[in-house]
Amino acid sequence: MHPLASRTRKSGGNRGVVRRLIVASSLLVLPIGTAFAILLHSVVDLRTIHQLAQQSEEVRTVANQAEQQVLNFETDLHSYALTRQPRYVKRWQNSVAAFPKEADKLKSLTAKSPGQLARAEWIQNMCTAYIKDYSTSLANAAGHDRSVRERSVPSGEDDRRFQVILDGFHDLVATEQTMAKEREAHAATPTDQAVAATIAGLTGSVVTTIGVAGYVIRAIVDPVRRTAAMADQLANGDLTARTPETAVGEIGLLERSFNRMADSLEQGHAELSTSRSRILAATDQARRSIERDLHDGTQQRLVALLLELQVAENTVPAGQRELRASISRAAESLKGVLDDLHELSRGIHPAVLTRGGLAPALRALARRSPVPVELDVDVPRRLPEPIEVAAYYVVSEALTNTAKHAHASCVHVRARTGPGVLCLSVHDDGVGGAAMGSGSGLVGLTDRVRALGGTLALHSPEGAGTTLRARLPSAVTGQGSVHHRTVTR
Incomplete structure (x- = not known):
């Protein structure tokens, strides 16, 4: 408390x-x-x-x-x-x-x-x-x-x-x-x-009135103004806002009640953030588990089956062209299934993020983007896994929306770390007009970022492109940093 x-x-x-x-x-x-x-x-x-x-x-x-x-x-x-x-x-x-x-x-x-x-x-x-x-x-x-x-x-x-x-x-x-x-x-x-009585009465009345007005301002107006200012800060998201408990009587009771309410809101918000973080962590863990099961189980079995088909194709006599062609078509179909399964597992949880960290994962996203991407990344080698996952999905969702709706010719992705914070920015030169509540993707990103204690902001004026900015807390686990600047087309 x-x-x-x-x-x-x-x-x-x-x-x-x-x-x-x-x-x-x-x-x-x-x-x-x-x-x-x-x-x-x-x-x-x-x-x-x-x-x-x-x-x-x-x-x-x-x-x-x-x-x-x-x-x-x-x-x-x-x-x-x-x-x-x-x-x-x-x-x-x-x-x-x-x-x-x-x-x-x-x-x-x-x-x-x-x-x-x-x-x-x-x-x-x-x-x-x-x-x-x-x-x-x-x-x-x-x-x-x-x-x-x-x-x-x-x-x-x-x-x-x-x-x-x-x-x-x-x-x-x-x-x-x-x-x-x-x-x-x-x-x-x-x-x-x-x-003399008139002068003394008027003087005493003026002095007493000034004194009473000063007391009312000091004992009532000022504490109420401070409490109102703290209420505005609280409404704007600053859950640490508190008012000094300097007043007495009913005004002091108001100040103490306000602080108790703020304590309750801060505690509830902290518990909610912790719960959301646990849910996100469990979700990401489940996605990693599914991706690993697909990669280590289903994909490996399909690869083994593809190898067997290729061996069978090579052992078919030259005279049985139809059988050889049928096995070849089955092998090609199986390769398509493997590619689809690979894309599916990568959408569930990118293995490159787990293996190499944020910078390689963002480069992979830039290569797959149909819109040319200018990538400017300056981050430590590794960040906490929930931060990397959130940053990856922020950039992924922004690139997807740009490709679908922005009609942009170029996208600039920037990632920087500062004192205890990771700053992301995705800007395109498209038509703009995007809104935060227009799709479930941005709403989900907002929940994910806020669950980690970060913020997500969208600026998209009509005809002037779209900029998505995210700030995430970063607790660097590795030493040093790596700076990447690439242009992918």
Whole structure:
């Protein structure tokens, strides 16, 4: 088994990618949530400050209205003192009736500010006392004598008292303005907090997003890409392709499963190749045995019979011409049978390959080819028998197909050995258009070559000839090499 597939991760195996993505998403939500919380708090503060500002504006408005009522008191008093007209008493009475409502509204607006509430109550009490001191005399002024009217006119002490009330209004309004300015200054703090929270939230979100994206690429995308690349190599025939088991969780499980699958495919392929090699070896051994039995048994007996016929022909008297001719015809027929049997045994398993090796066997094929063959062979003296047999049949099948279908004028056969490999090439200048699956011969050659761990490729464009290339592993058993270059016609 491949070492990568048998290795078990010591840590992180129980930490799934889903859990890590949940944690990463939580980290992404954290800065955003914090920023929104600060923004919400700042919005609430700003809204409170805005409400207080509105309330402060109302306090100043109501205070001004109440102050105007008090000023009306003063104006009506002085007007009455100058003109002694009862209509000013009527206006006084209207102002007195309206003042309590304004005072109550002022206290209601300043209820949340103890200092301002105290000022509002003080103003109300002072105004109430002021009204009480003059309301009775002014109410009866129109029907009394001169001395009563003179007593209803405010004195200098009353003017100072009235000025104290106005100063109270001014203090309340000034304090409210000061408080409004302070609130306005404080409003910058939540605004700055909102801006800072927005910047921090965006920055944190960007940084966290980049981090999460980097983790996803490193922990998921990259391992999946590596596994996909290894899957492509595996599909293209590279059974040694494995992916490093560096990921965790579900992705790590995918990598380990892929490697186990690749191990199983490699082992199955190796067993299949071994089985096919055994089958080919057994087949070749059976073919050699049949060829040997035909050569040593049937052929020898037919040769002996031919010799006997020739002896019998020579012993026939000169007068028996018909008998002599009949024996001669039988001998010629027997020679034809021997030739056919020789060709048959050579097709089953060429004896020249067993006796002399690949180079003599290829020369024999070139001599028998009906198409002129240029032979260029540079191989060791002997190669392993399965390699020689496969190479022989590759060239034999290529020459046969060329003679039958290519309409070629010449065939170039080349055989070379390299470091651990035997390279074969058969090229003709025929019509091309051949296909690997068009005949059972090439399919059988492909199976034979692959069973030995080699490759077979066909290149045959229309009108540009056909090239058949084979690469076979070679384990040279002999020493030295022999180079043959011949042209056979």
